[in-house]
Amino acid sequence: MIEVAAACGIPRIYTMEISRNLFEESRRNLANFPQVECLWGLSVDKHEAAEFIQQDPLLRERGPEPDIYIDFLPDPVAGYLRELEGALGGDEGLAPPDRLLQTLVPSFVDRRPLFCLDSAGGVGLLEYQTVRRLLGRNPFIVWIDDVNHVKHYRSLLDLQSDPAASHVSLNWDEGWGVALVNG
Numbered sequence: 001m002i003e004v005a006a007a008c009g010i011p012r013i014y015t016m017e018i019s020r021n022l023f024e025e026s027r028r029n030l031a032n033f034p035q036v037e038c039l040w041g042l043s044v045d046k047h048e049a050a051e052f053i054q055q056d057p058l059l060r061e062r063g064p065e066p067d068i069y070i071d072f073l074p075d076p077v078a079g080y081l082r083e084l085e086g087a088l089g090g091d092e093g094l095a096p097p098d099r100l101l102q103t104l105v106p107s108f109v110d111r112r113p114l115f116c117l118d119s120a121g122g123v124g125l126l127e128y129q130t131v132r133r134l135l136g137r138n139p140f141i142v143w144i145d146d147v148n149h150v151k152h153y154r155s156l157l158d159l160q161s162d163p164a165a166s167h168v169s170l171n172w173d174e175g176w177g178v179a180l181v182n183g
Ligand SMILES: C[S@@+](CC[C@H](N)C(=O)[O-])C[C@H]1O[C@@H](n2cnc3c(N)ncnc32)[C@H](O)[C@@H]1O
Pocket: 016, 017, 018, 019, 022, 041, 042, 043, 044, 083, 084, 086, 087, 088, 089, 118, 119, 120, 123
């Protein structure tokens, strides 16, 4: 990814991680890449994210269809809420900043940014919607991971039905999709 970004002339890469421990680990791992800036915090608004997870019909009323992955069964709502607290890195109880996308994206809206979205399953769609809202009619590129998962199954459907999204490529077996959104 870093090599591809360098070859494409992408000057700066930001990563976001809610777990303080995992953030520290990624910062150590990426220390040799000065163009990468690791940020600690939640990509979206914390209260909006919690409400989104609690209200999501796909988590509340799981039926046989669509046949997609959901983590933390039999209680995905509780599991995804814990992930929002940094539980995957074992560091619950801290108070990380939130709304990192809202803070960062407005400075880049007119530079056709590339977004790689691969965070918690419970807020994948919210993160995708947040990016779309912040970009408005500005063009951007989006890569979404886990399209066969509650994380980005609906983001993919949205891209596939959106006339503003062109060059939608999909690898269902590996579970990712990428699209150019023309705004
Ligand atoms: C599916 S993993 C992906 C990690 C990384 N992309 C990789 O491939 O190794 C999701 C990670 O994002 C973190 N996370 C989940 N939701 C987040 C959010 N809304 N903002 C920031 N970090 C989040 C989790 O703590 C977890 O470490």
